[in-house]
Ligand SMILES: Nc1ncnc2c1ncn2[C@@H]1O[C@H](COP(=O)(O)OP(=O)(O)O)[C@@H](O)[C@H]1O
């Protein structure tokens with residue numbers, strides 16, 4: 001095992017500065033948690049007045065491959081973390097010799113690329129749907145012949161909220177999807193006839209200690225997360241297996257920080273891995289109000305080298321995303337709703353499809369499993 005040249009920096013003392021690459025809401029909520037733990041944050045992102053910058057002590061507005069700006073950033077902070085996984089490899093090459101980066105290159109590299117991600121799930125013992133890398137239309141046709149239809153064709157990099165993918169239902173869809181999606185290679189996945197989508201979030205410290213939250217059930221609308229139900233309304237063995245998958249992936253990635261695994265539940269009760277996000281995740285926002293230590297607190301604790309907090313859930317919760325103008329229009333009702341906390345991200349324009357904030361509605365423990373979904377939804 002190699003010696004960590006930065007080991008003596010940890011645990012970070014109070015008032016130390018954590019650098020966060022990325023300016024979005026995940027960095028903003030991490031910075032708010034860091035502030036509660038007595039740390040300062042310095043946000044590095046290309047845009048002005050991004051959500052994270054508005055609540056942080058310092059900011060750098062520069063490109064992710066700007067060497068001089070990255071060197072100055074590294075000198076100004078005690079440790080660096082990321083609020084998104086698509087950080088260019090070059091950024092890490094520049095930063096890693098100068099400042100501790102948590103999580104490290106391995107976690108980011110695996111999660112940037114769907115092909116590596118799928119192979120990694122398998123190596124960590126998490127089954128996935130049949131898949132194939134495709135670099136030409138001929139290969140795509142061979143992959144379709146092997147995997148069958150329907151299937152999902154995706155870009156391997158930079159996809160989010162359902163962007164960069166197409167469902168192939170019939171032979172005639174193949175050519176069009178191949179022409180539309182870029183950059184290549186692409187990945188073809190068997191279409192999973194899931195009964196529901198789950199996610200589980202694990203935090204892992206540099207000492208290997210792991211804290212895993214209850215698995216949650218996610219519902220999407222127009223490919224964007226709409227609702228998370230915590231805990232997931234699934235048999236205990238399924239929930240336990242989802243948590244175990246998150247813990248094994250975190251261990252196999254040697255993660256320092258938090259990650260989410262997105263999973264599909266099959267009609268026969270098996271779980272298949274879909275994606276890994278090596279950072280706080282939208283489906284973990286419920287932990288802000290329903291757990292002793294939120295995913296953002298855990299992330300900062302791990303990055304700072306503090307012991308992890310307790311992930312235990314003191315309430316059931318439903319998280320609802322506030323997306324675009326429609327989401328913002330719900331604010332007056334949500335401000336007055338019982339047992340509901342509203343979290344806004346400080347974004348200026350409520351464009352269609354843009355995540356503006358979320359609300360967490362708490363319920364007494366064991367309410368979700370006993371209440372019909374329609375009734376729950378009527379309370380939100
Ligand atoms: N192989 C698949 N089979 C069935 N549905 C899928 C498959 N892959 C993705 N989906 C659906 O599309 C959504 C988005 O896909 P995902 O791979 O998670 O990409 P991203 O979240 O980065 O946009 C998933 O949450 C799921 O609802």
Ligand SMILES: [Mg+2]
Pocket residue numbers: 262275
């Ligand atoms: Mg996803």
